[in-house]
Amino acid sequence: xxxxxxxxxxxxxxxxxxxxxxxxxxxxxxxxxxxxxxxxxxxxxxxxxxxxxxxxxxxxxxxxxxxxxxxxxxxxxxxxxxxxxxxxxxxxxxxxxx
Numbered sequence: 063x064x065x066x067x068x069x070x071x072x073x074x075x076x077x078x079x080x081x082x083x084x085x086x087x088x089x090x091x092x093x094x095x096x097x098x099x100x101x102x103x104x105x106x107x108x109x110x111x112x113x114x115x116x117x118x119x120x121x122x123x124x125x126x127x128x129x130x131x132x133x134x135x136x137x138x139x140x141x142x143x144x145x146x147x148x149x150x151x152x153x154x155x156x157x158x159x160x
Contacts, residue, residue: 065094065097065101067104067105067106067108067109068105069094070093070094070097070101070102070105071091071092071093071102071105071106071109072091072092072093072094072139073091073092074089074090074091074092074154075090075091075092075141083143087145087146087147087148087150088143088144088146089106089143089144089146089152090141090142090143090144091106091141091142091144092139092140092141092142093105093119093140093141094140095121095138095139095140097140097142099117099119099142102119102142102144103117103144106144110152110153112147112150112151112152113146113147113150114144114145114146114147115145115146115147116144116145117142117143117144117145118142118143118145119140119141119142120140120141120143121138121140121141122138122139122140122141123138124136124137124138
């Protein structure tokens with residue numbers, strides 16, 4: 063795939079659960095659906111200048127949604143849970159986790 067590191071990482075996912083995960087060195091991102099674990103690891107290491115130990119990925123399937131009488135579906139997307147080496151942090155998230 064010819065995507066840059068910034069293309070592979072779509073956005074960070076910041077929720078209560080992911081904020082707790084940050085305390086143990088795990089960060090969650092929405093990534094390109096076609097990206098594999100190796101590409102995700104390289105992208106996170108390049109963008110945030112950290113050492114990645116493990117990458118887990120999850121395909122988040124679409125769910126049926128309604129808007130009045132109209133039926134539709136939410137979009138499908140890919141989530142990556144990135145575990146960093148001990149003592150490493152991503153400074154981008156520090157203000158968000160408080």
